[in-house]
Amino acid sequence: MPPIGIFGGTFDPIHFGHLRLAEEMAEAAGLERVLFIPAGQPPHRRTPRTAAAHRLEMVRRAVAGNPRFEVDAREVNSPRPSYTVDTLTELRAELGNDQPLWLLLGADAFLDLTSWHAWRQLFELAHIAVAARPGAQLLKTETIPELLRNELSQRQVVGGPVAGPAGSVLLRQMTPLDISATAIRETLARHGSVRYLLPDAVLDYIHEHQLYARHEN
Numbered sequence: 593m594p595p596i597g598i599f600g601g602t603f604d605p606i607h608f609g610h611l612r613l614a615e616e617m618a619e620a621a622g623l624e625r626v627l628f629i630p631a632g633q634p635p636h637r638r639t640p641r642t643a644a645a646h647r648l649e650m651v652r653r654a655v656a657g658n659p660r661f662e663v664d665a666r667e668v669n670s671p672r673p674s675y676t677v678d679t680l681t682e683l684r685a686e687l688g689n690d691q692p693l694w695l696l697l698g699a700d701a702f703l704d705l706t707s708w709h710a711w712r713q714l715f716e717l718a719h720i721a722v723a724a725r726p727g728a729q730l731l732k733t734e735t736i737p738e739l740l741r742n743e744l745s746q747r748q749v750v751g752g753p754v755a756g757p758a759g760s761v762l763l764r765q766m767t768p769l770d771i772s773a774t775a776i777r778e779t780l781a782r783h784g785s786v787r788y789l790l791p792d793a794v795l796d797y798i799h800e801h802q803l804y805a806r807h808e809n
């Protein structure tokens with residue numbers, strides 16, 4: 593049963609750092625498809641300023657040309673803030689207990705994992721693929737919190753086919769792309785160019801709807 597990737601984020605806006613992460617992790621873990629799941633009201637950070645409907649549509653446009661990429665609107669459509677553990681529990685129920693699932697994370701998100709709601713349950717629900725992002729000292733063990741390091745010592749795999757539907761952790765370097773949504777928003781607010789940092793279709797949408805203009809930031 594080919595594994596499925598799950599990639600959550602604020603995507604405010606989605607950019608090439610996100611898309612490359614999904615593409616490279618899909619290759620590394622042999623994913624048949626990747627579900628992009630934009631957050632509704634993320635529990636770990638302030639509510640995004642951009643309306644969920646806009647963030648969702650930008651993700652739709654960004655993934656449109658990639659047959660392996662799909663958008664899943666469940667968190668945006670939920671009236672409650674969604675914890676990753678709840679989203680994974682739902683997907684697990686829908687896709688069955690045998691379906692291998694891979695949660696895709698940037699290294700900064702992974703290093704913060706012990707602060708996530710019911711974080712240990714995540715390992716029962718999915719494998720985790722971590723992409724080392726520029727600036728994150730992912731491979732230096734002393735920067736990994738001890739509780740997480742303990743999990744990693746039991747779960748880390750180096751690649752190749754991974755057994756079972758959940759429970760392994762794969763750490764991978766990805767092509768460094770030092771792009772952040774924060775920097776994109778700041779540049780747009782001062783009417784600077786963000787071309788080649790994100791897909792043209794997303795940039796067109798931003799301009800059509802006058803997102804990230806100074807008065808909104």
Ligand code: ATP
Pocket residue numbers: 600601602603604608609610613696697698699700701723724725726769770771772773774775
């Ligand atoms: P912001 O700048 O608003 O914090 P962000 O660009 O980090 O946003 P998120 O939507 O919060 O975007 O990120 C979703 C996931 O993508 C996280 O796991 C994050 O680590 C990862 N990620 C974001 N940007 C990059 C990048 N340039 N390279 C690799 N991973 C990235």
